[in-house]
Ligand SMILES: [Zn+2]
């Protein structure tokens with residue numbers, strides 16, 4: 001039998017170690033080594049490293065036959081300088097675990113320890129430690145490296161800590177849980193000239209003014225009104241001469257949606273609007289549109305399983321099965337796009353202290369949640385693989 005008190009102490013030590021040594025996306029070599037070393041100390045696990053870069057999969061077969069579930073944690077930090085002043089604060093400027101991925105990784109290590117110590121369940125659990133969540137690279141890197149061909153899963157699950165949600169509360173929803181993030185750059189090519197003689201120019205700023213307003217008709221006239229769709233131009237760059245009409249205008253921006261269809265709709269309409277407005281004005285344009293994060297689309301049956309287990313663990317009053325969708329993006333979407341899955345938030349607020357939000361230089365993952373998260377994963381896996 002595993003000593004749960006010892007595991008609790010170990011988890012705090014692991015989390016503090018990871019917190020003190022944060023690594024950015026695609027640079028998580030020491031973090032991956034640390035995770036692999038902890039997994040190697042546990043019985044019954046088959047550990048494979050180097051998947052899609054620094055990704056790790058640990059496979060645990062139960063004593064009986066049954067389905068295979070994947071549980072994922074992310075390992076990377078963000079490029080921020082820590083201001084917590086904690087004894088285990090990051091020693092490196094512009095590297096900080098300000099999103100709590102140190103906590104996610106530790107909770108999954110704790111879950112692996114609990115499940116590996118007693119694999120009396122019917123099926124297989126795969127513990128997926130992914131790199132590079134923050135820029136949206138890591139899950140994609142692992143999928144492109146054959147994650148689900150090499151380590152098939154029937155379902156996949158992931159969680160994010162939420163320091164603004166009461167401690168021990170679970171929230172999730174069916175369908176779009178986290179937004180897709182698309183980025184775009186529109187380069188408008190006109191013909192520059194003297195500011196006093198517009199008749200000799202093709203003014204790309206005039207094109208931009210029309211495009212800027214027309215882009216909002218994608219939201220108001222093309223997208224389904226009940227779908228959340230955001231199109232934002234965030235940057236405009238001209239040639240920079242006060243008394244000259246520029247030759248070029250470069251516009252950058254960001255779009256958010258909760259369905260792949262809306263993401264495709266924005267791209268298609270944006271290309272049409274830009275092309276036609278420019279043609280009408282005698283200009284040309286180049287539109288670059290990139291899909292940075294897929295939306296997290298939660299599978300109905302998988303949400304049901306999380307909600308059932310969470311109600312048993314935390315009480316029905318602490319489970320919200322239809323929470324508001326998050327405007328933040330999560331690259332868990334690349335896993336949930338391959339196999340049915342559910343992503344949910346775990347409330348980690350400290351009841352008697354100030355709770356700084358994620359991505360704040362004063363944020364620190366709440367250690368009290370380590371045991372809660374690890375125990376929930378343990379309970380959840382055993383529920384699914386009864
Ligand atoms: Zn983050």
Ligand SMILES: [Zn+2]
Nearest residue numbers: 099100101160
């Ligand atoms: Zn995060």
